[in-house]
Amino acid sequence: MSEESIIYIGNKPAMNYVLAVLTAYNTNGGEGVVLKARGQAISSAVDVAEICRNKFLSGVSKPIIEIGTEELPGDTGGTRNVSVISITLQPDKKTSKKKT
């Protein structure tokens, strides 16, 4: 998966990211895109994935979702753990045409 197929979701309005996802999805030759987010932005990432899937993209397979934990340096020294999510949106192999 190339660098430009990863969309990092932050605190901007969801539609900004939807546009980024659609652009990446349609330009990378059927490779699919990965949405990544951590902390409070996890909810937004799920929103963005659902908006893309239900309103804009057709023939997307069931998203592959993984969760994990990252250690970040805390404000007062030490580390704190933050949850991360990655949501992979890929064309459904059965319905999409293979590009050559």
Added chain:
Amino acid sequence: MSEESIIYIGNKPAMNYVLAVLTAYNTNGGEGVVLKARGQAISSAVDVAEICRNKFLSGVSKPIIEIGTEELPGDTGGTRNVSVISITLQPDKKTSKKKT
């Protein structure tokens, strides 16, 4: 999956839900538990799942995660869409002993 194996995550502190998940997980005979959340609570649900998996439970398989959209009645009439997540934590078949 029985009713008591579903934990709905809301706005309380994460540790409240961690306790509920651990209790359900250890009392339902290896059936596993499902964490459900919607909207902003999705981030908390991922936090709870990660805390349980990393700190309290051993021999848990990779969580099975599904996302979706629900229609709720809006404040000003009409409907609004809200994202939902369900995270399934189950004992790993390879490492856990079967209960009879």
